[in-house]
Amino acid sequence: MASKGTKETIVNKLGFKSSGSKQAEAEMDRLRKENAHLKQKMEEMSKRTERPPDSDKSKLLERILSLETLRERNTQQLLAKDKELETLRQHLHSNGGEVVASLQAQLDQGRREAEYREKLFQSLSEETGNLKNKLVAVSARCQALEKQGPDLQNGQGLTGEVAVVEDHLRDALEKNQQWLVYDQQREAYVKEVLARTVELEQQLNQANQALQQQHKEGCSDAPEKSSSQLQEYYDKLLLQAKRHVEAQKEAAARAQGELGELQRRYEERCMELVEAREQLQAERLSSKHTVGEERKYSADRADRMRSELDSMDARLEEERKRSAELLLQIQQSAKDFGNEKLDRQSLQHQLHKVLKELHKARDQITRLESSNQKQQSEPHFSEPSSYKPEFERLSIEGPIPTSTSKNLLDESFLECPKCRAPYATSQHRELLAHLDYCFT
Incomplete structure (x- = not known):
């Protein structure tokens, strides 16, 4: 009982009333009616006067509108407060x-x-x-x-x-x-x-x-x-x-x-x-x-x-051309060198063969000269017909063969493999000296 009185006292001191929601609704209705009445008056005034209102009237209208908005806001706050009061009242009834x-x-x-x-x-x-x-x-x-x-x-x-x-x-x-x-x-x-x-x-x-x-x-x-x-x-x-x-x-x-x-x-x-x-x-x-x-x-x-780059490009192109030409020359020189090497090898081979032939010709000439000297050193006799075959052999191998061999040696020629200088076969010694001089 005392707790209930305490709750009611606290509620009354806080300004809470049991009939707050009904009063708030009545206040809301009254404010709505006043707002509608004021709006109607404003519309009538605006219809009556064609010229715009002066500054005082405009200020008064703005003040009225601000008061209306303030009233609306207060009513909303009152409603929200009533809801909070209801919740607080329920909480007070449940527990003080x-x-x-x-x-x-x-x-x-x-x-x-x-x-x-x-x-x-x-x-x-x-x-x-x-x-x-x-x-x-x-x-x-x-x-x-x-x-x-x-x-x-x-x-x-x-x-x-x-x-x-x-x-x-x-x-x-x-x-x-x-x-x-x-x-x-x-x-x-x-x-x-x-x-x-x-x-x-x-x-x-x-x-x-x-x-x-x-x-x-x-x-x-x-x-x-x-x-x-x-x-x-x-x-x-x-x-x-x-x-x-x-x-x-x-x-x-x-x-x-x-x-x-x-x-x-x-x-x-x-x-x-x-x-x-x-x-x-x-x-x-x-x-x-x-x-x-x-x-x-x-x-x-x-x-x-x-401009410097252009000139450098031109110089570079020239250098490229020169390099290409030098490369071709080097390739040609390498090719000529290979050909010359092959020619030299073939010339050496030919020289070797010529030297062999010269040695053979020298031996042949030596034999011919020795045989010629032997024939010249033997006496010539007028023999009867019984020695006719021997006389014919000696005459064939005597002075007549010597002139024939010399003619053969003079008619055959030898050439230097390098400078193509002609030498008769009888001048083989001069050819050997020329070869030694030409290849050194």
Whole structure:
């Protein structure tokens, strides 16, 4: 009985009513009727007056429309609140301590949301650090381009570097826009969490006041004892909830301050990025003249190298022709050398045969001379007819054969295998001396 009274007291202190849903529906109907009536009046006014309304009327109409939308929103919130009250009322009927448990669950949800916010803040800081590193890299790249600007010798290289830097700048600007959107979303989320925390704190205060009033209005000792224990338990829970709320407020304030500091730093980096972009554009404009001269110099150099390459190609073609001719000459020389070698071998073979024939002729001549000398040394007699055969043999082998052999030797000729010099067979000694001289 006491627990039921406690529940009703808590519900009344929290502002919950049993007939809340019926009143909300009646309020909704009344607001709908008023909205329809206002819309009808606006249409009649617009039909009556052909000229456009002045600024005051337009402001009044805008205010009316904003109030209508606000009423609609409030009615929706009231309906949602009624549903929550119904659920809370059911929980109160089932168990009195479930109200505090639901509040504790809401606090836990707020704590989880705070942890999630801290994680998002860490990711935001990491993303800011990455953007900072990119900005540092872009600024270093711009300084390097500024240092290397006078020493550049190729316009295409400069345009390539400028394109890379422009890509980096474009990427940084896109990141900037994304970060601004994310920052706005984070600020809205932080405000929502703070509002939710304040609302939970108000509910806890109301619950605390209700419990205190319940403690004062106790009827018996047993209910007073149970209500005092429940009051102590609720006091502990409220103290813990207040501590959590204070910690959440401090964390939210700290996150808000860090977020503002990061936003300020990011804006400074954006300004530096814009200055670097302007400086890069100025350098690009100043380097156009240098790039034109470099392109002209490169074109002249390319023409000169092209003419040199053409002349080198002509020389290479001539050298190829000469190499082909030399190769043909070498092949012909090798062929002539092979033929000469074969001729020499054949000449040596012929010389060997000639030498053999000379030796044979020399032996024959020696024999003929010896036989001739023997015939000349023998006496000639006038013999009778009985010695006629011998006389005929001697006359055949005597002076007559000698003249015949000399005529045969003079008629036959020998030639030198190398120079084709003719020598009579009787001049074989001169031929041998000539061969020794010709082949040495």
